[in-house]
Amino acid sequence: MTSTETDALLVTAQPDLNNRVSMWLDHLSDERRLSDKTLVAYERDLLQFLRFLTGHLGGAPALKDIADLRPADFRGFLAYRRRAKVQSRSLARGLAGIRSFLKFLERRGEVNAAASDAVRPPRQARSLPKPVSSRDAIDITSGDLAMESDAWIEARNTAVLTLLYGCGLRIAEALALTGKMAPKQGTKTMRIVGKGRKERIVPILPAVTQAIDQYLKLCPYAVKADGPLFLGARGGPLNPRMIQLAMEKLRSALGLADTATPHALRHSFATHLLAGGGDLRTIQELLGHASLASTQIYTEIDSAHLLAAYDKAHPRR
Known part of the structure; x- marks a missing residue:
């Protein structure tokens, strides 16, 4: 206080x-x-x-x-x-x-x-998360679009965004990683400390490891074991605003809506897993949701996409 x-x-x-x-x-x-x-x-x-x-x-x-x-x-x-x-x-x-x-x-x-x-809380209009498409998510995390003059900053931004989409992390969780927590080649899982200091285990994709390896190779500063994994332009801890600005540049280059934010990549992680046959309980654990109700909202997104495709494609629409 x-x-x-x-x-x-x-x-x-x-x-x-x-x-x-x-x-x-x-x-x-x-x-x-x-x-x-x-x-x-x-x-x-x-x-x-x-x-x-x-x-x-x-x-x-x-x-x-x-x-x-x-x-x-x-x-x-x-x-x-x-x-x-x-x-x-x-x-x-x-x-x-x-x-x-x-x-x-x-x-x-x-x-x-x-x-x-005895008092009922006000009724709320339920708003659905707005994920980006799988194609757009891949474009965002590919690192193919050169948006920064410094190659190491480009690699750093790509590594952070790949973590958000590849592991479903919150931006604060990604930036809380230390040097010793950086996944190495062959690493299968990583321990994440999320909201309320709750721990969870997330799988590590090869693409995530490769993106972090590339960043570490190009980073001009020494990444200390107990220091932050992701560093700012002057070698200090990375400000999350820098990742938000990087996403704004990518959004503009790819012609995406304003809803394509770093957090939207976490939504995309969950939505794309669900569309691929993932079960809600597993997705809940991967996201670190305390309640299954928080995860169930992604079923509404998937249903909304199905209905939109139906309305668009059905010959009697």
Whole structure:
């Protein structure tokens, strides 16, 4: 928690409640092992709720006030945020964070979380991931398009993008690899630490190994065993923005839509595996999804492609 946010919490909540917030955040970090981004989002959402309660109740809330909340209070908060033009996805995430805090207090025997459970989260419009086609994914990761003046930077970008498509990695996971983690010829698998520090094993394709080998041969800097595998132009850790910019150049050269981002290669990995006969459970493990529901969305993409092909090709369309 930043000092500014800590000061804001102290003003927004009474000392006993502020103490429980700190305990909850420690619990999420140490025991639940949530990612830093998730922790920041939960903290921010709870802070917004406490600020709302300060105005709603006429003063900074204490632990007793949290215990006395009714469903109408939570609905009032959602309506308040809706008036601020907050989207349904953010509202639902905010409610989830508040419920997590209340469940934590409930396990301590200090409140009853039933009031928040009685409130339905806002209905969200489901948006499907937008993968690139297999042909475009191969063009992106082939390294045939010379987009950089320095050959080693071109090789580096190709290696990172090949990891995203060939192994289904998130960009943060690829850039977190160290020199000693670089797969060598004959390597079959690699251990990846993903969201929430959860580990998974991913297969390594020969194309991935070859791309990383080429980058290491051309890299003008020494890649240390315990240092980052992928380096920036000045030899420091590679900024993910550089890969996003590289993808923008490739997107322009290949005439692809703006949805062709580095993360779209991860979507492509999953979609193309599913289309090739991969089962959902295996794809879930390869992606590092905690829930199968997160993986099932790729079945909708595959179905959408089938229906589009049907509509386009059927003679009675």
